[in-house]
Amino acid sequence: MEWHPFQCFQYPIDNYGTMPDAQMIVVAENGGHNGNLGYTYLYRDTDGSEEIPDSDVYTDKRPYVRALVVLNYDTLSTFPEAYQMRTLTHEIGHVLGLAHPEACKDTAVMRTTGDSLVSFDIEGHDVYNLNQKY
Numbered sequence: 607m608e609w610h611p612f613q614c615f616q617y618p619i620d621n622y623g624t625m626p627d628a629q630m631i632v633v634a635e636n637g638g639h640n641g642n643l644g645y646t647y648l649y650r651d652t653d654g655s656e657e658i659p660d661s662d663v664y665t666d667k668r669p670y671v672r673a674l675v676v677l678n679y680d681t682l683s684t685f686p687e688a689y690q691m692r693t694l695t696h697e698i699g700h701v702l703g704l705a706h707p708e709a710c711k712d713t714a715v716m717r718t719t720g721d722s723l724v725s726f727d728i729e730g731h732d733v734y735n736l737n738q739k740y
Contacts, residue, residue, distance in 0.1 A: 629672045630701055632694070638678025643719055644693045646700035647674040663705045673701040692726045693719075699732060703739045707731060 629652060639645035648658040649672040658670055675697045682690050692715060699716045707714050712731035717724035 630675070630698075631673070632675040632677065632697075634677040634679035634682070636678075636680050638681070639676045641678065641681075643678050643682055644697040645676045646697045647676070648672070648700070649674075660705075663700060663703060666703075675701065688726055692724075695728065702736060704732065704735050707735075 647654075648663065648670045650656040650658065650668065650670050652672050654672060654674070658666060675694070677693065677697070682693060695715050704716050706716055706718050710731070711723065712729065713723045713725045714729050714731040715725050715727060716732055716735070
């Protein structure tokens with residue numbers, strides 16, 4: 607299965623020389639995080655001592671340098687590959703600073719599982735929010 611073609615991200619941070627290298631760690635664990643298909647932890651530091659609360663992901667403008675994506679191996683391994691890729695794409699959206707859309711009726715890959723407006727592809731809503739962020 608081919609990954610999404612988006613490769614044009616720019617990160618508007620002017621202090622790269624003083625920041626630690628960014629890290630994105632993806633793990634698959636039995637049971638995942640509280641049974642969720644996927645969950646993303648975001649941190650402002652590489653040692654994981656300053657976690658960004660879920661409610662602050664989209665509105666917080668400060669940079670974060672570490673992301674830990676936890677996938678639920680038990681459940682995802684029973685799903686088709688397209689569903690697995692959607693889950694990983696959704697979690698990488700969180701790594702990039704996207705939140706779950708709640709105030710609109712647009713389809714989006716960032717919708718939660720079970721939402722009737724969830725998409726298996728990156729949609730205009732997702733691209734718009736990335737453009738607003740970056």
